[in-house]
Structures are given as C-alpha cells and as structure tokens.
Amino acid sequence: MKSGSKLKSAVCDTEVLLVKAPAEGVLSCGGAPMVAERGEKGTIDPAFSEGTKMGKRYTDATGSIEALCIKPGAGSLALNGVALHLKDAKPLPSSD
Amino acid sequence: MDISLLLKMAADAEPERIGLTCDGRNWTYAGLWAAATGAAVEIAKSGASHVALLDTGSEAAPIALIGAALAGVPYCPLNYRLADADLGALIARIEPAFIIGDVARVNKLAPGGKHTVLTRADFVKQAEAVAAPEREAGEGEGIAVQLFTSGTTAAPKAAILRHSNLVSYILGTVEFGGADPAEAALVSVPPYHIAGIAALLSSIYAMRRIILLPAFDPNVWIELAAKEKATNAFVVPTMLSRIVEALGDGSNMPDLSHLKAIAYGGGRMPVELLVRALDLFPNTGFTNAYGLTETSSTIALLGPDEHRAAHKSDDPKVLARLGSVGKPLPTVELEIRDEEGRILPPGEAGEIYVRGDQVSGEYRERSALLPGGWFPTRDAGYLDDEGYLFLSGRADDVIVRGGENISPGEIEDVLLAHPAIADAAAVGVPSTEWGEAVAVVIALKGEHPGEAEIKALIRDRLRSSRVPEKIMVVEALPYNEMGKLLRREVRRLLATG
Numbered sequence: 001m002k003s004g005s006k007l008k009s010a011v012c013d014t015e016v017l018l019v020k021a022p023a024e025g026v027l028s029c030g031g032a033p034m035v036a037e038r039g040e041k042g043t044i045d046p047a048f049s050e051g052t053k054m055g056k057r058y059t060d061a062t063g064s065i066e067a068l069c070i071k072p073g074a075g076s077l078a079l080n081g082v083a084l085h086l087k088d089a090k091p092l093p094s095s096d
Numbered sequence: 097m098d099i100s101l102l103l104k105m106a107a108d109a110e111p112e113r114i115g116l117t118c119d120g121r122n123w124t125y126a127g128l129w130a131a132a133t134g135a136a137v138e139i140a141k142s143g144a145s146h147v148a149l150l151d152t153g154s155e156a157a158p159i160a161l162i163g164a165a166l167a168g169v170p171y172c173p174l175n176y177r178l179a180d181a182d183l184g185a186l187i188a189r190i191e192p193a194f195i196i197g198d199v200a201r202v203n204k205l206a207p208g209g210k211h212t213v214l215t216r217a218d219f220v221k222q223a224e225a226v227a228a229p230e231r232e233a234g235e236g237e238g239i240a241v242q243l244f245t246s247g248t249t250a251a252p253k254a255a256i257l258r259h260s261n262l263v264s265y266i267l268g269t270v271e272f273g274g275a276d277p278a279e280a281a282l283v284s285v286p287p288y289h290i291a292g293i294a295a296l297l298s299s300i301y302a303m304r305r306i307i308l309l310p311a312f313d314p315n316v317w318i319e320l321a322a323k324e325k326a327t328n329a330f331v332v333p334t335m336l337s338r339i340v341e342a343l344g345d346g347s348n349m350p351d352l353s354h355l356k357a358i359a360y361g362g363g364r365m366p367v368e369l370l371v372r373a374l375d376l377f378p379n380t381g382f383t384n385a386y387g388l389t390e391t392s393s394t395i396a397l398l399g400p401d402e403h404r405a406a407h408k409s410d411d412p413k414v415l416a417r418l419g420s421v422g423k424p425l426p427t428v429e430l431e432i433r434d435e436e437g438r439i440l441p442p443g444e445a446g447e448i449y450v451r452g453d454q455v456s457g458e459y460r461e462r463s464a465l466l467p468g469g470w471f472p473t474r475d476a477g478y479l480d481d482e483g484y485l486f487l488s489g490r491a492d493d494v495i496v497r498g499g500e501n502i503s504p505g506e507i508e509d510v511l512l513a514h515p516a517i518a519d520a521a522a523v524g525v526p527s528t529e530w531g532e533a534v535a536v537v538i539a540l541k542g543e544h545p546g547e548a549e550i551k552a553l554i555r556d557r558l559r560s561s562r563v564p565e566k567i568m569v570v571e572a573l574p575y576n577e578m579g580k581l582l583r584r585e586v587r588r589l590l591a592t593g
Binding site for chain 1: 237260274304387397
C-alpha cells in the first residue's frame with residue numbers, strides 16, 4: 001500500500017484515499033480486499049457491513065493507517081482482518 | 097492526492113448545495129466542479145506551464161485553482177496592485193502562461209509573450225461550455241500553487257506549495273462537511289495571498305458557503321456581512337482596524353449577531369485594536385492565525401476561548417496572551433532556536449522553526465528545508481511557559497546593538513501605549529560605537545510629547561539599551577496593501593530624513 005493512493009471496495013461503493021499507509025498489510029472493505037479498479041461486485045460479509053461515511057477518517061489501534069472515505073458504501077473497513085475505527089477529530093476553530 | 101479532490105467530495109456529497117456567492121450569483125458545488133473540469137480542458141489545450149490570475153476575487157479563482165490542479169499545472173495568482181515593471185518581470189518568469197483577468201495589461205506588459213490570455217467572463221463561459229464533470233479527481237503529486245512572496249526585503253521569491261502540503265493542511269484542520277447549512281464565510285483577502293487560497297479550500301471542504309467580496313471596503317464589508325448573514329470572516333489587521341473605525345461607538349451598527357467567528361492574521365495586531373473589536377463584537381469568537389506562505393497558511397492559533405479569558409483576566413500573564421499567536425497546530429512541530437541552531441527554553445527569543453506535512457519551505461530556485469525537514473521561518477519569537485507563541489518580528493529585523501539582540505516589537509509596543517503616538521516602527525541604524533543603534537519613526541495623533549519624554553518612557557519601561565538615538569516624526573508609516581510594514585522604507589526614511 002502507498003499513501004496518497006486511492007482504493008475501491010470490491011463489494012460496495014466505498015472508495016478511500018490512503019492518507020497514511022503501512023508498508024505491508026491488506027486493507028479490506030466489506031470483508032474483501034480493496035482494489036485499484038473494481039470488477040464485478042461481490043457480496044458483503046455481514047461481519048463487515050456497518051458502512052463507511054463520507055469524509056470520515058478511519059484508523060487502527062496503533063495509528064499505522066489512515067484512510068479517508070471519499071465515497072461512502074455499505075461495507076466497513078479492516079486492516080488484516082481487524083476492523084478500523086473512526087479517528088477522533090479534534091475540532092479546531094476555523095482560521096481562514 | 098490532489099486538491100481537486102476537496103471540491104469533488106463536496107460536489108459528490110451535496111451537488112446542489114450553494115458553495116459560493118459572488119456578485120449576486122450563486123454557484124453550487126456541482127456547478128463549480130463542472131466549471132473546473134472545463135477549465136482543465138482549456139488549460140491543457142493551451143500548453144501553458146502556469147495558470148495565472150490577474151484579477152480581484154471572483155468565481156474565476158476557485159475554478160482556476162481546481163482547474164489547474166486537474167490539468168496538472170501550477171496555479172499562480174498575481175498581485176494586480178504591483179507596479180507595471182514589477183508585474184511585467186513576474187509575468188516573464190511564468191511564460192508560457194494561461195492568464196485570466198486583465199487582458200489589456202498583460203498585452204501591454206508582455207507584448208509578443210507566448211501566453212493565452214482571457215477575460216474573467218470568457219474564461220468562465222468557455223469552462224462551462226466544455227465541462228466534463230464525470231471525470232475523477234486527479235492524483236497529482238506535483239506543484240499545486242506558486243506564489244510570489246511580497247518582497248518586502250528583497251526581490252520576490254517563487255514559493256511553491258505541493259498538493260501534498262495543501263491537502264495535509266486541510267485534512268489536518270478541517271472536518272469534511274463540518275459546517276451547517278446556514279454557515280457562510282465572508283472572504284475579502286485578495287486571491288494572490290495564501291490566506292485567500294486557504295480560505296477557498298477550507299470553506300469548500302467544510303462545505304461552508306463562500307461569500308466573495310472582490311475589493312475590500314469597510315462599509316461594503318459590513319453591509320455584505322449583514323445582508324448575507326455571514327457567520328465567519330477572515331481579515332488582516334488593517335481591515336479589522338478600518339471595520340472598527342467605520343463602526344465607531346457601535347450605536348449605528350447593523351445586525352451582525354450571526355457573525356460567530358472572526359479570524360485574523362497576516363500581520364501584527366495592535367492589542368488596543370483587538371480590545372476594541374472584542375468590545376464591539378461581544379458574542380463573536382476571535383481566532384488569531386499565524387502562518388506563512390511557505391507553510392500552507394496557519395501553523396499556530398489562539399482560539400476564541402483564549403481570547404475571552406485573556407480579555408477578562410486580571411492576571412498580567414494571561415492578559416498578555418491577547419498579544420500571542422497561540423499554540424502550534426497538533427499536526428505541526430515548532431521550536432525556537434538561537435543563531436547556532438540550539439533549541440531555546442521558554443521565555444527566550446530566537447528564530448521560529450517548524451516541521452510538518454503542510455510545510456513546504458520550497459522555492460522554485462531552491463528548498464529552504466534543513467535536514468530532518470525543519471523550516472527556518474526567519475520570524476523571531478518566543479514561547480511562554482505554557483507553550484503560547486509570541487512573535488517579535490522578522491529575524492532579519494532584530495536590532496543587534498553591541499552584541500545585544502533587541503526586538504523592534506518590544507519598543508514599538510511601549511511607544512504605541514503612549515496616548516499621543518498613533519503608530520511606531522523601530523529599526524536598527526548603523527552606529528560606529530555599537531554596530532547598530534535603535535532609531536524610531538513615529539506618527540502622531542496628538543501633540544508631540546517631546547524627545548526627552550519618549551526616551552524616558554523607553555528607559556523606564558524597558559532599559560537604556562533600547563532608548564532610541566534618533567526619533568523621526570512622519571505623517572504615516574509605509575505599509576504594503578496587505579498591511580505589512582515596509583521596514584526597508586522606514587530605514588530609507590531615516591537615512592534620508
């Protein structure tokens with residue numbers, strides 16, 4: 001995986017931008033590895049079906065990955081099979 | 097990642113939501129995106145190496161900014177207030193360019209140049225005509241924006257900001273779609289200033305409607321803020337000063353109660369002015385933003401709660417924070433270092449160094465980044481023991497008198513507190529005895545207090561080494577149009593006066 005690249009879910013409409021990516025590992029959505037170009041859509045694994053939300057950032061417990069959702073979908077994200085969670089956004093006052 | 101993604105996300109999320117109001121016309125996010133994709137087609141066709149805007153703020157600015165990103169060409173807004181010779185030199189540095197705005201002026205300054213030149217209206221019309229909104233956002237890694245520095249000390253440098261710098265800044269500071277539908281930001285900074293670019297990108301990503309005021313005038317600003325029910329605004333100190341002046345004692349103030357946030361930056365804010373503004377806008381949150389072109393805008397900020405706490409405090413240390421630029425962003429590292437590069441403890445002034453993904457520190461000609469990614473800002477300042485950053489001017493402006501470093505700001509603050517002094521600048525002048533000595537230029541708003549009183553004031557409040565050897569009175573101090581004091585002009589006045 002490479003930070004700055006875009007990945008698509010193979011089973012739903014989700015698309016993410018990798019803001020930060022670990023050198024090794026598999027990012028999946030809806031239980032299936034994410035891909036650069038989507039072919040025929042597969043089925044969502046019910047264990048990963050909470051959905052992704054537009055503009056939200058997802059990360060793991062160690063912060064090794066940060067994925068920005070640029071298109072929402074019905075599947076949810078996992079790194080090496082471990083579900084990612086929403087990154088806490090500390091709101092800053094608008095400065096521009 | 098590419099800045100075009102920021103607009104694409106807004107257009108995908110809520111295509112019909114109004115993203116921009118300018119000269120009475122509303123633009124939806126889908127409309128802006130479509131025009132930007134069309135602009136990209138025209139820019140690519142022209143073969144230009146830069147996209148330049150020679151114009152006041154309008155819908156053409158975000159369309160050209162995002163269109164240039166999609167075409168993979170740097171966006172380079174130009175300062176239309178520059179004198180012909182200076183502007184001509186900049187236009188020659190970006191040939192062949194795709195230039196939007198003042199066609200007559202470009203033809204006059206660059207006759208025979210290999211440029212593509214269009215008026216604002218023609219640019220927007222063509223962009224809409226060839227729109228290709230189905231395209232994806234780009235994945236460009238290159239240069240998003242090139243800005244010529246204002247050149248207050250030397251010839252303008254071409255600072256460059258990469259897509260990765262600007263995207264990091266926006267993702268690190270703005271929550272996507274975080275604005276509620278009633279929010280609207282009044283943008284009056286010119287498009288060629290980093291604050292003008294940051295205002296567009298931040299507002300688009302927050303999905304906060306942009307109200308563009310093409311040319312700043314305090315009364316028009318007040319009217320527009322009231323009419324459009326602006327909730328946010330960014331101003332430079334000179335603008336705030338003129339707004340406060342126009343509002344007077346506040347008795348004829350229109351309803352500006354929906355204005356919940358005013359951010360300011362881009363120059364030194366006199367504490368007296370800030371206190372008047374806090375009194376006039378008791379329910380508005382003030383944010384002081386400190387940043388540079390080379391850092392993709394804000395790197396430190398003093399938030400609304402900190403302003404109110406300082407304003408109301410009896411503790412001199414807390415009160416003093418009204419003069420601070422706040423704390424570094426969580427995504428930025430900041431250090432104060434001495435001339436040998438050693439990190440200084442709180443309370444000691446030195447040069448401000450920053451590091452972070454949003455920091456470019458790059459110019460066309462060279463990168464100013466040091467090993468490890470640190471950028472020496474050339475701004476001087478110190479941190480207090482709670483981590484609040486105070487600026488004391490440009491590092492180059494520090495007066496070195498007999499080996500002692502003197503910040504012009506401390507002298508200017510004392511002078512400005514005098515009821516008869518309207519404005520003040522302290523600079524170093526050559527001295528055979530000390531190497532450099534302190535000289536001050538002041539503008540008066542009352543009767544001249546006399547040199548002896550001024551010298552005594554500085555001696556009592558600071559110390560004898562700060563006492564000016566020369567005091568000059570002028571009608572007004574020299575500023576550029578963004579309210580930046582032109583210290584080289586102050587030195588010239590002292591040398592000739």
